[in-house]
Amino acid sequence: MKKHPMLKYLKEEGPLGQRMPLIMCPGCGAGQVLNYTLHAVERVMNEDKIGKENFLFISGVGCSARLTSHYLNFDSAWTIHGRTLAIATGSLLANPAFKIIVFTGDGDTGSIGGNHFIHACRRNIDVTIVCINNGVYGMTGGQVAPTTPVGAITTTTPYGNIEEAFDLCKLAETAGASFVARWTTAHPHQVIKSITKGLRKKGTAFIEILSQCPVHSKSSPVAMLRELKENTIQISKKKESGEGKTLIGEFCDLDKPEWNESYQKLIDQFDHEEGKS
Amino acid sequence: MSKEMKAHNTNKRLHNVHLLKAGEYYLQGSQACIEGAIMAGCRVYGGYPITPASEIMEYASRRLPQVGGRFIQMEDEIASASLLIGASWGGAKALTATSSPGFSLMQEAISIAIMSETPMVIIDVQRPGPGQGYITASQEDVMQARWGHHGEGSIIALAPSSVQEMFDMTIEAFNLSEQWRTPVLVMAEEPVAHMRERLLIPPWNEIEIIERKKPQDLGIMPEDYLPWGHDIVAPMANWGEGYSVNFVGLVHLEDGNITKYSPQMHYDCIERLLRKIEGNVNEIARIETEFLEGCKNLVICYGCVARTALEAVIEARQEGGLDVGYVRLTTLWPFPHEKLRDIVGNVNTIFVPEMNLGMMKHPITEALRDRSEKIVSIPSLGVLHSPEYILSKIYEEIR
Amino acid sequence: MNKLWIDERYCKGCLICVDVCPTKAIKASKEINDWGYILPTEHDMNSCKACGLCELMCPDFAIAIEEVNG
Amino acid sequence: MSRINRYEIRIAGFGGQGVVTIGKILGEAFTLYEGKNSVNTQSYGPESRGGACKSEVVVSDGEIRYPNVRKADVLIALSQVALDAYMADLKEGGILLLDPHSIKHMPDRHRYQVYEVPTMEIAYDVGGVRFQNSVALGALYPLIADIINESSLLRAISENVPAETVEINIEAFKRGMSHVKRDEGT
DSSP states (O other), X not given: OOOOTTGGGBOSEETTEEOOSOSSOTTOHHHHHHHHXXXXXXXXXXXXXXXXXXXXXXXXXXXXXXXXXXXXXXXXXXXXXXXXXXXXXXXXXXXXXXXXXXXXXXXXXXXXXXXXXXXHHHHTOSEEEEEEEOSSBTTTTSBOOTTSOTTOOBTTBTTOOOSOOOOHHHHHHHHTOSEEEEEETTOHHHHHHHHHHHHHSSXXXXXXXXXXXXXXHTSOHHHHHHHHHHTEEEGGGXXXXXXXXXXXXXXXXXXXXXXXXXXXXXXXXXXXXXXXX | OOHHHHHHOTTSOOOGGGSOOSEEEEEEHHHHHHHHXXXXXXXXXXXXXXXXXXXXXXXXXXXXXHTTOEEEEOSSHHHHHHHHHHHHHTTOEEXXXXXXXXHHHTHHHHHHHHHTTOOEEEEEEEOOOSTTOOSSBOOTTHHHHHHOSSSSOOOEEEOOOSHHHHHHHHHHHHHHHHHHTXXXXXXXXXXXXXXXXXXXXXXXXXXXXXXXXXXXXXXXXXXXXXTTOSSSSOOOOOTTSSSOOOOOOSOOOTTSOOSSOOHHHHHHHHHHHHHHHHTTHHHHOOEEEESOTTOSEEEEEOTTHHHHHHHHHHHHHHTTOOOEEEEEESEEESXXXXXXXXXXXXXXXXXXXXXXXXXXXXXXXXXXXXXXEEEEEEEOSBSOOOHHHHHHHHHHHHO | OOEEEEOTXXXXXXXXXXXXXXXXXXXXXXXXXXXXOEEEEESOGGGOOOOOHHHHHOTTSOEEEEOOOO | OOOOXXXXXXXXXXXXXXXXXXXHHHHHIIIIIHOOEEEEEEEEOSSSSSSEEEEEXXXXXXXXXXXXXXXXXXXXXXXXXXXXXXXXXXXEEEEEEEOTTTOOOOSOGGGSEEEEOOHHHHHHHHTOGGGHHXXXXXXXXXXXXXXXXXXXXXXXXXXXXXXXXXXXXXXXXXXXXXXOEEOOOO
């Protein structure tokens, strides 16, 4: 039996038994995002000769967060709702060499995690944030999210959502992240390219991936993936096409000081026996 | 008060046309809780999704606009609890529901609500912990309910065990919060929030609803008003009523002045908060009992575990021929030490079945240590005890 | 002709692979498995170019194409 | 109607088969229209779709204290995973109502009264899988007719389905009732 090429990065079995399948609902975009992320990680490991032990996956709570739990053949942390970036900051202070991938969702980042999100970007800490935006609280039963469009019916907006949605990419860019991109689960190659770039980027890389939640939108995964393609327009062609479509692509790619890099200068002013390079 | 302000005061039951008509319903505990809140006059709900309490919020989002109330999903639980403080002083009865991880996040807001004597109600549909724990039944927050907030002061916590009590106790919680100017916690569990059962709703005008004591009603003018004075439970002027109330979280004099600090003033300020609740435990706390006459053994329980415990006690008496009594703590906090001592004689064994590893067992032991040779925990984590399990423990000890 | 492998323990019948396959080499089967899912199955594997899109887009790591040359 | 003390019904399947709705309808029918006490509970895996999902109803003329099934009198199994998970809690000689298309293997049939009804197939025939719960309720009715009236079930169904589908749901109920047959299988 030939296995899926990325299964070698997952723990199908553990010493105490079966760990798979993933807990995701059939056709959920989050599983695809894990697939794409592992392709990007594999590319960075092989091309940049970075050992598997340097990678660290951190997730909060929600559907996106279940991508870590007990599946990954890497160091991983399935932690507190919204606090991934505070935890990531801690790990980076302990070991600035970590290649950290944060799996988070639109609620985990844009709602409860909002404060930590903007501060991580402001500090430009060296982390790759993979934000799976399905526009709803999936795990808890289809409640409204900060990215739910105005007018949408959800289990907590039965009469239509009256609140404007966040543009998470603009938020990240304004707060100071050095690399910001948005794709959808229907753009596998672009997602892999951006995550690879993010991993190689010094500083905060925020990659938002519009994703389908078939259960709470009462639609099929296939139909939703097609919609994700049709309702988005790549930034380079923005001028020709009209309004109404969501912009995708890489929005900013700056070279800015990374937090640990700057802090290392503070340390270097003192001579440490072992600190002297 | 300006006309708009009066219309805006959502505390009055303006739209009672949408209140549930008196009669028999078959509702989920989560729904009964919101219907109770609405009957009590609650017109502001702020919450955040968390399993297993999301159903309460979802039902609130549907029902509150129908009765002229306002619902909002906040960015997290800290925001939700903070919202209750603003809403309460803004003149509304305000509610949120969460589960254990969210309940931890709310503790700071609860603490300042205790200090500022802010009426508000929080439903905690408990789930196992620590950390994310699991999403099923639990009673592991009962100590956090009393001791989770930083600092001194006490709190009122009720423990429902049926859909009817999710309705009745939410009303009772609002009444207690208004009467004693304090946050009140309804310590529910997943089974009672999700089960469906018969619910009897009385005519809305026959339900006793308590509103906060107002300085206006006592003829106290704004210039003489002491937001934290006049009586052990101070009258409460809402913002927007022209009383220029300075809400403070610091140790304060009865008029809110925080500059005249002295250890004595500090003691008086805080000791009153504690005495207000603990000193009135006999009026606040309620206990239910069955088969206590001359029983040699006793089961003390609370919440939905009480349903299993009563079934086990009845079976132990009928089939096992054992004389086992039954006590249910309807109110967890303030803990009714005296009431317990009044009704419990000398017994051999007290069983305390809890969906934790032994928490209410501590105040129970403190109250009844000299009345029983043994006090035995019957722990269960993440699942409601089955009658067989409780019976096996009883037989193990008594046979 | 390349060979299709489906891992029935992991596949949840979302059929994204069937939709994204550029040469329609695979299709939805008629059978419902124990968990109530309809799995993908071979339709015309001669047309399969082993482009890997089905593997890439699979949310559950449940599909693999074994290249068989000649 | 005969008096009952803790008659326990469990419905199990995977998410999306209306397992929760069946439990709610049964509970309402017994309590609101038959005057009996009933408690309806549901358990659900973290995944709302595709996961194991069960719903229970405990019915009694007296007060119901312990809300969950202790030993089920009736098990409705709509998938193999559900049957495997919950058969052990079925009383000896209890009623086992199952959908033969989704149940491939069923050990020791002889210990229970086994009834079969192709709920999925009838539902598709009537109009779609969303009517599967009414088919299952129809199949259940004749097996518990001594403790509930058909009118109570039909009324509870009409209260719990979109108004425009009440007719089709009642049709599905009738089809389920006519298709349930005792499986004398050796």
